[in-house]
Amino acid sequence: MKKEFRELLSEKGRKDMPNVLLVSAECAPLSKTGGLADVVGTLPKSLAGLSVDARVITPYHRVIKQKYADKVEHMFHFYVDLGWRHEYAGIEKLELDGVTIYLVDSERYFGDKIYRGGYDELEQYCFFCRAVLDAIPNLGFTPEVLHCNDWHTAMIPMLARTQYHGAMQENLRFLLTIHNIAFQGKCGFDVPGDLLGIHSDYYTSEFMELYGCADFLKAGCVFAHKINTVSPSYAWEIRTPYFSEGLDGILNARAADLSGIINGIDKKVFNPRNDPLLPAKFDRGHLKGKAVCKAKLQSDLGLEVRDDVPLVAMVTRMTEQKGFDLVACCLDELMSHEDMQFVLLGSGDERFENFMRAAEYRYKGRLAAYIGYNEELAHLVYAGSDFFLMPSRFEPCGLSQMIAMRYGSLPIVRETGGLRDTVAPYNKYTGEGNGFSFANYDAWEMRDTVKTALACWRDKEVMRGLINNAMLADFGFELSAQEYAKLYICML
Numbered sequence: 001m002k003k004e005f006r007e008l009l010s011e012k013g014r015k016d017m018p019n020v021l022l023v024s025a026e027c028a029p030l031s032k033t034g035g036l037a038d039v040v041g042t043l044p045k046s047l048a049g050l051s052v053d054a055r056v057i058t059p060y061h062r063v064i065k066q067k068y069a070d071k072v073e074h075m076f077h078f079y080v081d082l083g084w085r086h087e088y089a090g091i092e093k094l095e096l097d098g099v100t101i102y103l104v105d106s107e108r109y110f111g112d113k114i115y116r117g118g119y120d121e122l123e124q125y126c127f128f129c130r131a132v133l134d135a136i137p138n139l140g141f142t143p144e145v146l147h148c149n150d151w152h153t154a155m156i157p158m159l160a161r162t163q164y165h166g167a168m169q170e171n172l173r174f175l176l177t178i179h180n181i182a183f184q185g186k187c188g189f190d191v192p193g194d195l196l197g198i199h200s201d202y203y204t205s206e207f208m209e210l211y212g213c214a215d216f217l218k219a220g221c222v223f224a225h226k227i228n229t230v231s232p233s234y235a236w237e238i239r240t241p242y243f244s245e246g247l248d249g250i251l252n253a254r255a256a257d258l259s260g261i262i263n264g265i266d267k268k269v270f271n272p273r274n275d276p277l278l279p280a281k282f283d284r285g286h287l288k289g290k291a292v293c294k295a296k297l298q299s300d301l302g303l304e305v306r307d308d309v310p311l312v313a314m315v316t317r318m319t320e321q322k323g324f325d326l327v328a329c330c331l332d333e334l335m336s337h338e339d340m341q342f343v344l345l346g347s348g349d350e351r352f353e354n355f356m357r358a359a360e361y362r363y364k365g366r367l368a369a370y371i372g373y374n375e376e377l378a379h380l381v382y383a384g385s386d387f388f389l390m391p392s393r394f395e396p397c398g399l400s401q402m403i404a405m406r407y408g409s410l411p412i413v414r415e416t417g418g419l420r421d422t423v424a425p426y427n428k429y430t431g432e433g434n435g436f437s438f439a440n441y442d443a444w445e446m447r448d449t450v451k452t453a454l455a456c457w458r459d460k461e462v463m464r465g466l467i468n469n470a471m472l473a474d475f476g477f478e479l480s481a482q483e484y485a486k487l488y489i490c491m492l
């Protein structure tokens with residue numbers, strides 16, 4: 001065990017690392033709609049290397065059942081009281097890559113979509129929160145820290161501390177990680193009242209009320225012992241009204257308990273040296289394979305196969321969060337004035353999808369828009385592109401820019417949240433930096449930054465230096481895991 005951890009533990013009068021149970025709506029590779037799943041899937045593996053017994057509890061979604069049914073072991077079942085409802089909950093156990101995952105089974109709530117939307121989603125996850133707390137005493141594993149993630153699990157600290165007694169109240173510590181503050185689980189007070197029996201004493205701004213609504217994430221911020229988010233910059237951004245979606249009051253009040261820990265990526269999955277999804281491998285010192293990937297990407301997507309043109313790419317959800325309105329504003333100008341190619345892989349808002357389909361038609365052979373989700377193509381885009389555009393309005397952490405850097409594609413980002421914490425802008429006087437960035441959410445600032453990047457592309461020496469810096473950066477999960485381990489110890 002590291003000396004640092006031994007010292008922290010001895011301050012708490014103990015020798016061993018804490019037991020942790022991560023609670024999450026999704027967990028990669030079992031179920032995934034976004035970065036949350038990656039974090040919950042990867043963190044326990046890295047924590048195991050630090051002697052932390054970290055396990056996961058997550059819904060037994062249909063997608064998991066379809067793939068893993070013959071690998072899970074039934075542990076026990078019970079009935080969850082949810083207002084007048086009396087619902088079956090099974091606890092299944094799965095061992096995956098050395099991590100123990102408990103799956104909460106309910107055909108009623110997890111028989112179809114991971115997120116049903118609207119009221120149905122609130123009911124799904126009220127059930128999950130209650131089932132987790134009721135299951136813990138029988139798991140045969142005693143967590144000391146319950147690590148909740150986002151609004152779907154944010155009611156757990158409040159429920160445990162106001163409705164349960166004994167060990168649940170006295171010994172358990174609650175950490176709430178905010179992956180995206182834009183989603184808060186807002187509803188009328190009748191919902192937590194009916195589904196979870198929350199007493200009307202708690203319907204005030206001290207507890208879970210926000211602008212006249214019940215707010216699950218706020219309840220989590222009030223009752224969790226510690227709160228963290230997924231980058232240091234986002235941790236202070238969400239204390240300001242622009243980013244906080246109304247939660248700056250409570251987050252400023254809890255500032256002493258709020259911190260930011262940057263996520264990492266799975267360096268085994270994203271490794272250009274031996275990525276099975278690439279037509280050629282490469283690394284920092286040997287970039288020939290990257291040129292092969294670029295040619296393959298161009299030919300697969302119907303672009304002119306040229307090595308004398310810079311290729312800018314995006315792999316993204318197509319929403320305003322990701323800066324798509326900026327792209328829509330100045331893509332035509334860039335495509336008309338610059339000798340460049342553009343590749344988009346993504347899906348999302350219909351208006352942005354249609355904009356990109358039309359752009360593909362206008363710039364045939366120079367611009368390709370693949371509307372949809374395609375893991376394999378994503379790897380080729382990272383490997384085959386020269387620049388990776390990510391002009392987010394806000395970005396709690398962002399994994400794509402880190403993956404891009406690992407594949408030698410230089411990020412062009414807006415300085416916000418995790419993008420600010422991971423991308424160092426190119427300094428033409430010192431040669432330092434691993435990408436390009438701009439400060440304001442402004443289409444012309446983005447356009448000018450893209451132009452600067454394209455100009456650098458013509459200078460092979462500068463590009464070599466920047467690619468080297470980008471590929472050298474360590475974005476593995478080990479560093480995040482160490483920060484989480486310290487935070488868990490501090491909570492004991």
Ligand code: ADP
Nearest residue numbers: 034035316345346372373374375378398399400
């Ligand atoms: P967010 O979680 O906000 O969508 P992140 O940058 O944290 O953004 O993570 C996005 C992840 O999803 C990355 O691994 C990215 O490669 C992947 N991804 C996003 N869109 C697509 C797509 N259309 N096809 C394949 N992978 C995608």
